[in-house]
Amino acid sequence: MNASxxxxxxxxxxxxxxxxxxxxxxALGALGGALAGRSRSEGxxxxxxxxxxxxxxxxxxxxxxxxxxxxxxxxxxxxxYCNLCTGYFEPEPNALTTAAENQLCxxxxxxxxxxxxxxxxxxxxxxxxxxxxxxVEGCSRFGNGSLFLQIxxxxxxxxxxxxxxxxxxxxxxxxxxxxxxYLLKTSHAQ
Amino acid sequence: MKREFRLSTRREFLGQSAGALALLSAIAAxxxxxxxxxxxxxxxxxxxxxxxxxxxxxTHHEVARWPAPQSPARRLGLxxxxxxxxxxGHYVTAVSPAGERGLEIALSAPPECVAVAEDGAIFVGLRxxxxxxxxxxxxxxxxxxxxxxSWLTALAVRADDVFVADAGQxxxxxxxxxxxxxxxxxxxxxxxxxxxxxxxxxxxDVKVAPDGLLRVTNPGRHRVExxxxxxxxxxxxxxxxxxxxxxxGCCNPISLALLPDGRHVTCEKGLPRVKVYxxxxxxxxxxxxxxxFAANAKACGASDCSRGGLDAVxxxxxxxxxxxxxxxxxxxxxxxx
Amino acid sequence: MVSTLCLFALGGESxxxxxxxxxxxxxxxxxxxxxxxxPPRALWVHYLDVAVLAGALALALWLIYxxxxxxxxxxxxxxxxxxxxxWKKGCVCAIGAPQxxxxxxxxxxxxxxxxxxxxxxxxxxxxxxxxxxxCAAVCPHxxxxxxxxxxxxxxxAWLEHALxxxxxxxxxxxxxxxxxxxxxxxxxxxxxxxxxxxxxxxLMVALGVLTLLLxxxxxxxxxxxxxxxxxxxxxxxxxxxxxxxxxPDSCTQxxxxxxxxxxxxxxxxxxxxxxxxxxxxxxxxxxxxxxLLPVLVAAGALIGHRLGPAVxxxxxxxxxAERFLQQQQSPVDHGLMTPEALSxxxxxxxxxxxxxxxxxxxxxxxxxxxxxxxxxxxxxxVKLVSLSVHVRRADFEPDRxxxxxxxxxxxxxxxxxxxxxxxxxxxxxxxxSEPQAVNA
Numbered sequence: 001m002n003a004s005x006x007x008x009x010x011x012x013x014x015x016x017x018x019x020x021x022x023x024x025x026x027a028l029g030a031l032g033g034a035l036a037g038r039s040r041s042e043g044x045x046x047x048x049x050x051x052x053x054x055x056x057x058x059x060x061x062x063x064x065x066x067x068x069x070x071x072x073x074x075x076x077x078x079x080x081y082c083n084l085c086t087g088y089f090e091p092e093p094n095a096l097t098t099a100a101e102n103q104l105c106x107x108x109x110x111x112x113x114x115x116x117x118x119x120x121x122x123x124x125x126x127x128x129x130x131x132x133x134x135x136v137e138g139c140s141r142f143g144n145g146s147l148f149l150q151i152x153x154x155x156x157x158x159x160x161x162x163x164x165x166x167x168x169x170x171x172x173x174x175x176x177x178x179x180x181x182y183l184l185k186t187s188h189a190q
Numbered sequence: 191m192k193r194e195f196r197l198s199t200r201r202e203f204l205g206q207s208a209g210a211l212a213l214l215s216a217i218a219a220x221x222x223x224x225x226x227x228x229x230x231x232x233x234x235x236x237x238x239x240x241x242x243x244x245x246x247x248x249t250h251h252e253v254a255r256w257p258a259p260q261s262p263a264r265r266l267g268l269x270x271x272x273x274x275x276x277x278x279g280h281y282v283t284a285v286s287p288a289g290e291r292g293l294e295i296a297l298s299a300p301p302e303c304v305a306v307a308e309d310g311a312i313f314v315g316l317r318x319x320x321x322x323x324x325x326x327x328x329x330x331x332x333x334x335x336x337x338x339x340s341w342l343t344a345l346a347v348r349a350d351d352v353f354v355a356d357a358g359q360x361x362x363x364x365x366x367x368x369x370x371x372x373x374x375x376x377x378x379x380x381x382x383x384x385x386x387x388x389x390x391x392x393x394x395d396v397k398v399a400p401d402g403l404l405r406v407t408n409p410g411r412h413r414v415e416x417x418x419x420x421x422x423x424x425x426x427x428x429x430x431x432x433x434x435x436x437x438x439g440c441c442n443p444i445s446l447a448l449l450p451d452g453r454h455v456t457c458e459k460g461l462p463r464v465k466v467y468x469x470x471x472x473x474x475x476x477x478x479x480x481x482x483f484a485a486n487a488k489a490c491g492a493s494d495c496s497r498g499g500l501d502a503v504x505x506x507x508x509x510x511x512x513x514x515x516x517x518x519x520x521x522x523x524x525x526x527x
Numbered sequence: 528m529v530s531t532l533c534l535f536a537l538g539g540e541s542x543x544x545x546x547x548x549x550x551x552x553x554x555x556x557x558x559x560x561x562x563x564x565x566p567p568r569a570l571w572v573h574y575l576d577v578a579v580l581a582g583a584l585a586l587a588l589w590l591i592y593x594x595x596x597x598x599x600x601x602x603x604x605x606x607x608x609x610x611x612x613x614w615k616k617g618c619v620c621a622i623g624a625p626q627x628x629x630x631x632x633x634x635x636x637x638x639x640x641x642x643x644x645x646x647x648x649x650x651x652x653x654x655x656x657x658x659x660x661x662c663a664a665v666c667p668h669x670x671x672x673x674x675x676x677x678x679x680x681x682x683x684a685w686l687e688h689a690l691x692x693x694x695x696x697x698x699x700x701x702x703x704x705x706x707x708x709x710x711x712x713x714x715x716x717x718x719x720x721x722x723x724x725x726x727x728x729x730l731m732v733a734l735g736v737l738t739l740l741l742x743x744x745x746x747x748x749x750x751x752x753x754x755x756x757x758x759x760x761x762x763x764x765x766x767x768x769x770x771x772x773x774x775p776d777s778c779t780q781x782x783x784x785x786x787x788x789x790x791x792x793x794x795x796x797x798x799x800x801x802x803x804x805x806x807x808x809x810x811x812x813x814x815x816x817x818x819l820l821p822v823l824v825a826a827g828a829l830i831g832h833r834l835g836p837a838v839x840x841x842x843x844x845x846x847x848a849e850r851f852l853q854q855q856q857s858p859v860d861h862g863l864m865t866p867e868a869l870s871x872x873x874x875x876x877x878x879x880x881x882x883x884x885x886x887x888x889x890x891x892x893x894x895x896x897x898x899x900x901x902x903x904x905x906x907x908x909v910k911l912v913s914l915s916v917h918v919r920r921a922d923f924e925p926d927r928x929x930x931x932x933x934x935x936x937x938x939x940x941x942x943x944x945x946x947x948x949x950x951x952x953x954x955x956x957x958x959x960s961e962p963q964a965v966n967a
Contacts, residue, residue, distance in 0.1 A: 018766075020766035021767070021768065024651075025652075028652065032648060035639055038638050039631070040638045043567075043570075044640065045567045054866075054869040055235070056869045057231045057233035057234070060233060064721070064724065064728065073562050073563075074562060075562055076549070076560050077546070077559055078549070079549060080391060080440065081549070082388070082410060083410065084410075084412070084430055085440060091240070091432050092433075106232075106233065115552060116554040118411075134235055140492065140495060142442075142459070142461075143440045144390060144494050144547065145493050145494025145495070145496075153567035154565035154566075156567070157616045157618055157724065159618065160618070160711045161710050161714050161715055166843060169867070169869040169870030169873060170869065170870070171843075178567050230863065231864045231865045234863045234864035236864075339551075390550075391547055
């Protein structure tokens, strides 16, 4: 009857509420317990397995970032330091010069430096690289495959569901422990 | 009607916002519908044009094909009596030209190359050293590794000399039959006019021609070089080009065979193709084009090209035996009548 | 033990096989450069996030219950948008966390990071005791929408109720997808994160802009009509120990707070005692709806089961297998090096393995879809039931589940103004019951 002192009807509800809350806590506790055995402090990050990568070009277009977090990296120890680098030059270059029309890279992100006769070194400018894998295909098609794609973790925002992974035709994306975040091609010496 | 500047009313603001919203959603919808249908890959590395061979250039046809005795198969060797030796798995296996297996030599490591001397002695190159067997497959000697970085890829025997192509050290080694290192040939030397070998991957071949000169592939320079057994540079032929007359990619040719009349048979990787060049190095014809090695062409590209490649030997009748390292098959090619 | 096994199974480099040696640079002595490997965020940064979350939750609770300060929550919102939103770029985020939990439950090889568990559990625990303090000003999604709300309009009750079902449906959708292991759709279809990243797929950016534009008039559209984690919090808040009250004292039924809530959470007091025939009719309807509930669940499950194979096409593996089989029947040229052509080449290498994996995945999908269908049926049924249950309410008070604890309504209450000393106590309306008592 009295609005300011709610009594019996609410107490039944309160009882139900208490019960439900207890149930909720128990459920959360059980879930936490089930997960605690398997959870770890360390997180996961995405990475590309270079052995499965098919160089399809999706990494340049599918990343949620405007400029993809996937970049070409160079395992220098695998490189042949070729003069005619098929990762650097168009399949049929006019001349082996750094002129733009001879370059394979659509953004000119590979730098070619003369080291000593007859060797040239190729380095990736990550600011320019868009991760299209054109050079990766060129390099591995004819050469040693020292150019390959990796997710750069200074750029990757580590989405729960990697947008590139979903569309990867090679199924090359997988989660790796954050303490070992790269899947590099290993060299002969190491 | 005269227009004045004034603050927009709330109704106008709402109308404008609604208009902007409609425009935005229209753009988004249009872009969303346009996105998934990507007809082509704008970043494709396109060499498809080069994967087709002009049929008029093809002078050989396949007369037989048999599987290599072991897999993965690496290289072929040819004994003076015409028997083929195939390096594959941990074995070197003798095979008749018709594909019947003979002697089989088991090894502790995968053999990379094999050569057979006139007297039947079998020289087997493992990655870092050479083992010598007699004609019955009994091991006679095991030579020391020539260097820490050695990666032996080819052997050639002439009378008392054994020439070894060491891709890892980028050098041609000359041994005597007892395993004594006589000389290091082909190292860069300005005074002697020797350019030096560019070997970016474990593909480096040497053959001894009947004229006594060595034919050595220099894949990084896209040519075949001629040396005397003493190591004097005598000349070279070949040029880099993706088209059929040249050597494709970064580093070709990868191997070499000599026809009885002195002409050359070359093998390439990346664009797997086998071609005939004249004794002086002019392009003559195609033995087998990229179309013939579909699996091999695909194998190069997935990760790198070191698992692809072809090898060839030519016997006294002019038959060319091509080993496809990817499919582990040997094709017997004969000139069309 | 399990985690170390996972470490070996998933991490690390490809086996160190013998590689061909690089050239010697004898003339220049050039040293090979080292391939750089910039590290991901360090572990302590993740712990810092958890600490910030816990701190922000505690601060929010204090601001809601103790200070009753909208202004404080406003500044906390700005902080949350800046920290969890623009600085952390929307990750790690509690909204996506239930998917990780579901994924972890069904994929033993995935060890869910402790940070994610904390982000999943902390707001829920708080909600179980004190309502949706997380939504109030800690969640960057909610905070951002809250900040852009300038001119609230009232969503009609029927629409509010109808759309209010969507978060539960989205929750079921996200959980079933995550449990089958074919994706995290809640993250994929999150419209706010592209705003935080100032970047993203054009469709989602457009949706985000749209959400915020809509949010100028409709309070927190994503929170109310889409957020799956909000659905969980709503359930937890329904049974919370403490609740947000408009008035700090006792309600005088002055109706001044009636329109104070921009999120449609304010509930009127129940209009006295209903007449018996009316009650009887209501009871009958309630019984009918309760009877209908299992029917709805069964129908949903059946429909979901039927739709399973079609929905399974959303999974990349299943899609590839279907395309592979189609390609066998009528080959299509997918062009040079296109993802389609390349994936088909991969399929050709191991067709048996692919088809088996796809069949397994489809089986999982059929089960998940059946469960999801049943869940949708349950949600609809419970919604209908809840609409025909009378809740006896004495005061104007926000609905436990729907209240975001934004503290907007506090200042509409004269008692609050009195408490703050902004209004003399004499001017405040007195409790409605008092005059009656005097008359009697």
